Structure formats: C-alpha cells, structure tokens
Amino acid sequence: MRHVLVTGGSSGIGLAVADLLLERGDRVSLVARDAERLAEAARTLSRGEEARAGRIFIVPADVADGEAVSRAAEKATSRFGVIGALVASAGIVEPARFLEQDAAAFDRQISVNLTGVSNSVRAVLPGMRGKGGSVMIVSSGAGLIGIPGYSAYCASKFALRGLAAALRAEMASAGISVSICFPPDTLTPQLERELPLRPPEAQAMIGRVRPQETAIVARAILAGMDRGRREIHFGLALRLLGYFGPFAASYFDLRRGGRPRTG
Numbered sequence: 081m082r083h084v085l086v087t088g089g090s091s092g093i094g095l096a097v098a099d100l101l102l103e104r105g106d107r108v109s110l111v112a113r114d115a116e117r118l119a120e121a122a123r124t125l126s127r128g129e130e131a132r133a134g135r136i137f138i139v140p141a142d143v144a145d146g147e148a149v150s151r152a153a154e155k156a157t158s159r160f161g162v163i164g165a166l167v168a169s170a171g172i173v174e175p176a177r178f179l180e181q182d183a184a185a186f187d188r189q190i191s192v193n194l195t196g197v198s199n200s201v202r203a204v205l206p207g208m209r210g211k212g213g214s215v216m217i218v219s220s221g222a223g224l225i226g227i228p229g230y231s232a233y234c235a236s237k238f239a240l241r242g243l244a245a246a247l248r249a250e251m252a253s254a255g256i257s258v259s260i261c262f263p264p265d266t267l268t269p270q271l272e273r274e275l276p277l278r279p280p281e282a283q284a285m286i287g288r289v290r291p292q293e294t295a296i297v298a299r300a301i302l303a304g305m306d307r308g309r310r311e312i313h314f315g316l317a318l319r320l321l322g323y324f325g326p327f328a329a330s331y332f333d334l335r336r337g338g339r340p341r342t343g
C-alpha cells in the first residue's frame with residue numbers, strides 16, 4: 081500500500097490514475113488548484129465508501145509555484161507518510177499559432193507543463209532518497225512531433241523527455257525509477273476545451289489518431305510505472321515516433337505532402 085501523489089488529480093488522466101490506485105489499496109494525495117473540484121473528485125473517488133475516502137487526501141496548490149507544491153507535499157506526507165510515487169499529470173494546453181499567441185499564454189504553458197513538473201519532482205525526491213520510489217511524468221504525443229498551433233505545448237512536452245532522461249540517470253543509483261508517457265488525444269475535459277481552439281492544420285495531422293479512453297491511458301501509465309519502464313508509448317504511429325524520432329517525423333511529413341529537404 082503505497083502513498084502516491086498525483087498532480088492534476090482532480091480531472092481527466094490524473095483522476096483516472098487515482099481511481100485505479102485506490103482500487104488496489106494505495107493511498108492517494110491529489111494536487112490541483114481548484115479546491116472545489118478537488119473536493120468533488122474526492123467524493124467521486126470515494127464511491128460513498130468510508131474506507132476508500134480515508135485513503136484520499138486533497139491539497140490545493142499551483143504546481144507552477146515551487147514553494148506551494150513543496151508545502152503540499154509536506155502536508156501530504158504528514159497525512160499519509162512518505163510519498164512512494166509521484167504521477168505528474170497537471171498540465172494545460174492553449175492552442176494558437178505562434179504569432180497569434182501572446183507571450184503570456186506561451187509562458188504559462190511552459191510554467192505549468194515543464195516547471196510545474198520539475199517543481200513536483202523536487203517536492204518529492206528528497207523524501208524518496210534512501211527508500212526508493214517511482215516518478216511518472218505525463219508528457220504527450222505532442223512531445224514527440226511538432227504540431228502547428230502547439231508551439232508552447234510541444235516545447236514544454238518535448239522538454240519533459242530531456243528532464244526525465246537526465247533525472248533517470250541521476251536517480252538510478254538511488255533506486256528511484258523515472259518514467260515518462262506520451263499519451264495521444266484522450267477523452268478528458270482538457271480535450272473538450274482544446275478541440276474548438278485547435279487549428280484545422282493541427283486537426284488534419286492529429287485527427288487521424290482516434291482519441292483514447294481515459295481509463296485505458298491510466299492503466300498503461302500505472303503498468304509502466306510499476307515496471308519502472310523508461311517510456312510508455314501508445315499506438316503504432318506514436319511508438320515509431322518515440323523509437324525513431326526525427327526519422328519517423330520526416331516520414332509523416334512526407335505523407336502529409338511535405339517535401340524532403342535537400343540541404
């Protein structure tokens with residue numbers, strides 16, 4: 081019975097991960113900004129069972145604020161003991177073509193999606209040292225291929241792969257596994273908000289991949305974290321992008337009618 085801190089645990093993928101963790105008897109601490117939505121998530125997750133409710137702790141914090149997320153981790157530790165695993169799922173997306181997006185919206189996505197993850201990792205790693213632990217970082221298919229209208233989101237999600245790789249190398253000797261996953265479009269409230277803002281050229285590129293069920297993504301994330309897998313990929317196209325990176329990306333470019341570069 082582990083204590084798992086789930087950022088973004090009040091909605092979507094984070095909420096589905098928390099549900100699976102509770103199902104198998106773990107204790108979960110959920111971090112997100114909106115206290116009411118956190119309370120609602122706790123009610124949903126408890127399913128009216130006192131024993132289940134007793135294994136849920138909610139703590140509002142903005143992951144972009146390093147001190148706030150560290151305080152949240154301290155409160156969670158006081159409630160349920162050492163945090164054995166982190167699922168860093170909190171994230172935002174604000175699609176817009178680069179020159180049509182103001183700098184503040186660009187920076188916001190970097191602060192939450194990249195700095196927010198490093199803040200969350202920094203908040204839990206000291207407690208794991210000497211005991212081992214697991215970190216799961218939620219990136220995106222947009223962390224494997226550039227998508228028009230997603231410059232800030234892609235930048236933040238690509239960067240997470242570098243963060244995960246460096247952390248993994250640093251933490252291996254401490255028995256702390258660092259995993260990263262790259263989900264495709266997933267049926268969550270974020271996707272509902274995002275789709276009307278998605279530029280048509282992005283939809284033409286992404287729309288070929290069918291959105292995944294949240295529970296399926298959550299199950300793959302947990303299975304990957306349990307096995308200490310480095311990277312979790314979904315579907316053939318994203319798997320090829322994950323394994324063969326820029327080579328696969330140029331293949332998809334050609335299929336979209338792009339021209340091979342000649343120099």
Ligand SMILES: NC(=O)c1ccc[n+]([C@@H]2O[C@H](COP(=O)([O-])OP(=O)(O)OC[C@H]3O[C@@H](n4cnc5c(N)ncnc54)[C@H](OP(=O)(O)O)[C@@H]3O)[C@@H](O)[C@H]2O)c1
Nearest residue numbers: 088090092093112113114142143170171220265266268270
């Ligand atoms: N849905 C997809 O198609 C998809 C695909 C690939 C990757 N992802 C990634 O998966 C993760 C979860 O996405 P989702 O679709 O489940 O989104 P979601 O349903 O909108 O849930 C996002 C969660 O993150 C929290 N959050 C957002 N900003 C935060 C902040 N600054 N500090 C703390 N918590 C914050 C939200 O709560 P508050 O707003 O109350 O803070 C909410 O609990 C994200 O990192 C996303 O980029 C999603």
